[in-house]
Amino acid sequence: xxxxxxxxxxxxxxxxxxxxxxxxxxxxxxxxxxxxxxxxxxxxxxxxxxxxxxxxxxxxxxxxxxxxxxxxxxxxxxxxxxxxxxxxxxxxxxxxxxxxxxxxxxxxxxxxxxxxxxxxxxxxxxxxxxxxxxxxxxxxxxxxxxxxxxxxxxxxxxxxxxxxxxxxxxxxxxxxxxxxxxxxxxxxxxxxxxxxxxxxxxxxxxxxxxxxxxxxxxxxxxxxxxxxxxxxxxxxxxxxxxxxxxxxxxxxxxxxxxxxxxxxxxxxxxxxxxxxxxxxxxxxxxxxxxxxxxxxxxxxxxxxxxxxxxxxxxxxxxxxxxxxxxxxxxxxxxxxxxxxxxxxxxxxxxxxxxxxxxxxxxxxxxxxxxxxxxxxxxxxxxxxxxxxxxxxxxxxxxxxxxxxxxxxxxxxxxxxxxxxxxxxxxxxxxxxxxxxxxxxxxxxxxxxxxxxxxxxxxxxxxxxxxxxxxxxxxxxxxxxxxxxxxxxxxxxxxxxxxxxxxxxxxxxxxxxxxxxxxxxxxxxxxxxxxxxxx
Amino acid sequence: xxxxxxxxxxxxxxxxxxxxxxxxxxxxxxxxxxxxxxxxxxxxxxxxxxxxxxxxxxxxxxxxxxxxxxxxxxxxxxxxxxxxxxxxxxxxxxxxxxxxxxxxxxxxxxxxxxxxxxxxxxxxxxxxxxxxxxxxxxxxxxxxxxxxxxxxxxxxxxxxxxxxxxxxxxxxxxxxxxxxxxxxxxxxxxxxxxxxxxxxxxxxxxxxxxxxxxxxxxxxxxxxxxxxxxxxxxxxxxxxxxxxxxxxxxxxxxxxxxxxxxxxxxxxxxxxxxxxxxxxxxxxxxxxxxxxxxxxxxxxxxxxxxxxxxxxxxxxxxxxxxxxxxxxxxxxxxxxxxxxxxxxxxxxxxxxxxxxxxxxxxxxxxxxxxxxxxxxxxxxxxxxxxxxxxxxxxxxxxxxxxxxxxxxxxxxxxxxxxxxxxxxxxxxxxxxxxx
Numbered sequence: 025x026x027x028x029x030x031x032x033x034x035x036x037x038x039x040x041x042x043x044x045x046x047x048x049x050x051x052x053x054x055x056x057x058x059x060x061x062x063x064x065x066x067x068x069x070x071x072x073x074x075x076x077x078x079x080x081x082x083x084x085x086x087x088x089x090x091x092x093x094x095x096x097x098x099x100x101x102x103x104x105x106x107x108x109x110x111x112x113x114x115x116x117x118x119x120x121x122x123x124x125x126x127x128x129x130x131x132x133x134x135x136x137x138x139x140x141x142x143x144x145x146x147x148x149x150x151x152x153x154x155x156x157x158x159x160x161x162x163x164x165x166x167x168x169x170x171x172x173x174x175x176x177x178x179x180x181x182x183x184x185x186x187x188x189x190x191x192x193x194x195x196x197x198x199x200x201x202x203x204x205x206x207x208x209x210x211x212x213x214x215x216x217x218x219x220x221x222x223x224x225x226x227x228x229x230x231x232x233x234x235x236x237x238x239x240x241x242x243x244x245x246x247x248x249x250x251x252x253x254x255x256x257x258x259x260x261x262x263x264x265x266x267x268x269x270x271x272x273x274x275x276x277x278x279x280x281x282x283x284x285x286x287x288x289x290x291x292x293x294x295x296x297x298x299x300x301x302x303x304x305x306x307x308x309x310x311x312x313x314x315x316x317x318x319x320x321x322x323x324x325x326x327x328x329x330x331x332x333x334x335x336x337x338x339x340x341x342x343x344x345x346x347x348x349x350x351x352x353x354x355x356x357x358x359x360x361x362x363x364x365x366x367x368x369x370x371x372x373x374x375x376x377x378x379x380x381x382x383x384x385x386x387x388x389x390x391x392x393x394x395x396x397x398x399x400x401x402x403x404x405x406x407x408x409x410x411x412x413x414x415x416x417x418x419x420x421x422x423x424x425x426x427x428x429x430x431x432x433x434x435x436x437x438x439x440x441x442x443x444x445x446x447x448x449x450x451x452x453x454x455x456x457x458x459x460x461x462x463x464x465x466x467x468x469x470x471x472x473x474x475x476x477x478x479x480x481x482x483x484x485x486x487x488x489x490x491x492x493x494x495x496x497x498x499x500x501x502x503x504x505x506x507x508x509x510x511x512x513x514x515x516x517x518x519x520x521x522x523x524x525x526x527x528x529x530x531x532x533x534x535x536x537x538x539x540x541x542x543x544x545x546x547x548x549x550x551x552x553x554x555x556x557x558x
Numbered sequence: 559x560x561x562x563x564x565x566x567x568x569x570x571x572x573x574x575x576x577x578x579x580x581x582x583x584x585x586x587x588x589x590x591x592x593x594x595x596x597x598x599x600x601x602x603x604x605x606x607x608x609x610x611x612x613x614x615x616x617x618x619x620x621x622x623x624x625x626x627x628x629x630x631x632x633x634x635x636x637x638x639x640x641x642x643x644x645x646x647x648x649x650x651x652x653x654x655x656x657x658x659x660x661x662x663x664x665x666x667x668x669x670x671x672x673x674x675x676x677x678x679x680x681x682x683x684x685x686x687x688x689x690x691x692x693x694x695x696x697x698x699x700x701x702x703x704x705x706x707x708x709x710x711x712x713x714x715x716x717x718x719x720x721x722x723x724x725x726x727x728x729x730x731x732x733x734x735x736x737x738x739x740x741x742x743x744x745x746x747x748x749x750x751x752x753x754x755x756x757x758x759x760x761x762x763x764x765x766x767x768x769x770x771x772x773x774x775x776x777x778x779x780x781x782x783x784x785x786x787x788x789x790x791x792x793x794x795x796x797x798x799x800x801x802x803x804x805x806x807x808x809x810x811x812x813x814x815x816x817x818x819x820x821x822x823x824x825x826x827x828x829x830x831x832x833x834x835x836x837x838x839x840x841x842x843x844x845x846x847x848x849x850x851x852x853x854x855x856x857x858x859x860x861x862x863x864x865x866x867x868x869x870x871x872x873x874x875x876x877x878x879x880x881x882x883x884x885x886x887x888x889x890x891x892x893x894x895x896x897x898x899x900x901x902x903x904x905x906x907x908x909x910x911x912x913x914x915x916x917x918x919x920x921x922x923x924x925x926x927x928x929x930x931x932x933x934x935x936x937x938x939x940x941x942x943x944x945x946x947x948x949x950x951x952x953x954x955x956x957x958x959x960x961x962x963x964x965x966x967x968x969x970x971x972x973x974x975x976x977x978x979x980x981x982x983x984x985x986x987x988x989x990x991x992x993x
Contacts, residue, residue, distance in 0.1 A: 084903045129940030136909040235912035237902035
């Protein structure tokens, strides 16, 4: 635990380029960062365990050693803490036997007291130690069983196994969402640094010293924080595992779909990890300008309800017949509507003409931003609504003027979750709910109509900072008859859209700034739109 | 044994714990008359001319260290006295603080004036209770006499000294770990740079010095710096307080000029080897490489000579070992110590020191195997220069040197194991046989 908690400087597109010599070859690297990042920028991966680009450098794993030419000859330095300086001379294992041996030695030390129970470890397949071993090590063990192992662990949790070996604490219940395996911990202290520097709530600490060091909470306290599941992502080994995913699925059986979490207007970038048509977990997807590597527990655990309580697909003809009736129509878009959904809704409003009016928003409260990966605004696409010229949250007005309308069409909206609103809106005779879930709104509707959830659709959203981000469809729809909301709305508007890209092209007509983009030109980490901030 | 000038141990046994006695012996004389008439740079120049080198183990020139402390950084400058004497075989600071606490205080006032500091901390190992009592008593007397506190001797210079009790960790003798511990954090060394001289305690410039270094200052100011430099060797001035322990007739603290032959120290000062013939000497504390009897005969106690013999002068703690001891058993003691005292930060040290200790345990218990010694040597090579602080090298160095210089001791113990030639893994249990 170095107390010198300085964040690593990461290279950006505007970083000045400097020339350094790697293995005696001149390369141009970003000049304002550390060596590890600079080498990564030119395609040289350096194995590391404790370094994380969004955590302060602690430099304790000693895995990223490289040689640097200095005034006193070549010295071994850690790449993660060595700043890039012009014309520095660096030697990697490609040319230096000493670096190779040093990394191999560190690798060996790291595994001396590690249990090597990979076959039953939940992290196997995405474990940093495994990766480093396969890439850099693959050295044969030199240990003898007689030497024994000195497993890390809290003395209170230690036990003696059938072979007489003292073992560290297994499956320690460290908090409501996390299980700790003390033996597997390699004391990289990433979780400690995360809780201290990112979560801002120092709940974890490395106790004791030497090879009896172990991770622990304060006596009688539990690890309990809105972001505590992030420690399971950054844990390089299987020491911290999440209760919700532990022993559920082998990670190499999962497919990943990049998407955006649509429950918050920051639009945290996520991976939807799915297999066999089921979502098994959501993982943060690194985006330096949005959520970095973090994801809140609320967003992360939302997947548990993605496929529960779903609304079956309805009959679109009945919707058409209702909309054909006389009377004013209130079209209500909820927070998780994509740009495509909103565009289709706008098309429908144009078709209905004078008698249609669009309302947007949610009854869920707007909370203050937490500065990590949540803006607190439950209406994810509020900036997208503004961009398309739609109101950005005016449900209060809908309630005031509820009497005027005879048809209510809501899309992904929690209108009836609010008791007072439900009482007012009850009075509208025809209520159509396009919803993924059989929730209060769908139950109150005269025609509930099931559509795809945001995790199952292709689409775009604009986050609160004006970043245009892309959702991809995970093949996890419980019912193949379900359609995305924009497709249903477009059909009601009498326009046939074969794919989301057409809807996005339509959106370009409504909003000039979007017209320059297609799904292919939106980067996976989004593009910043000018002048769209809320 | 020639009578030598005593610098630090001058007042031993004279009751100098009391300020009146200390003043009678010439203490605090130079504070108002001489020190405060000098500028900060003159004081640092004075120390540089004295050729004083840090007495904690690394032997860094003190004047140069002081000159690295930035001026006008807008932050207070802290002086920290490293009295966390943890190195095996070292006990000089303990006696120095107990016998002559006022000399330390006077030295600190000089250092405080030189560095423009307002406060100093004495980080004392927690077990040294008599020391702490003696220091606190002396501090109270010095405050009462106006040598500490606001406006010392009527000048604008104010200076405070605090005694901080450590919790007894060896690693807290490393300056950045000491600063962490002083700040109330876990005692683990920090990444460098920044060095403490630029950003140490509470991110302010901090100068960490050994007790003996500070205690040499009053003498240097009482006499001339050149006179002090003359006492030692050309590259390191002054005398050194040696702690001689182990198989000698009179173990204890002795002050002698730098460059004294090692056999003079053992025979004249400490009364000679007892219990057997001389086998080895650890010249600078437990973490240095031992010298065998032949090397001892020619070694002199100074930085250069010992460095040329691939060992180090360290803290001047000589541990004398006679030929009744098995070096493997001694190394096992060191393995126990260093594997217990590793702070647990860097992987090689955290896991490696413990592994070496377990291997040594096997050897000492007569369960060693052929190849164990080579394995340990290879592990200790993995320590070299890869960790934040040199604790792992403190065990790695001895492992290499003990096993090369005294290999027969290890082989003798390994020979006790009838199964010593057993291969590491039985052929039949190799996974390749089955799949």
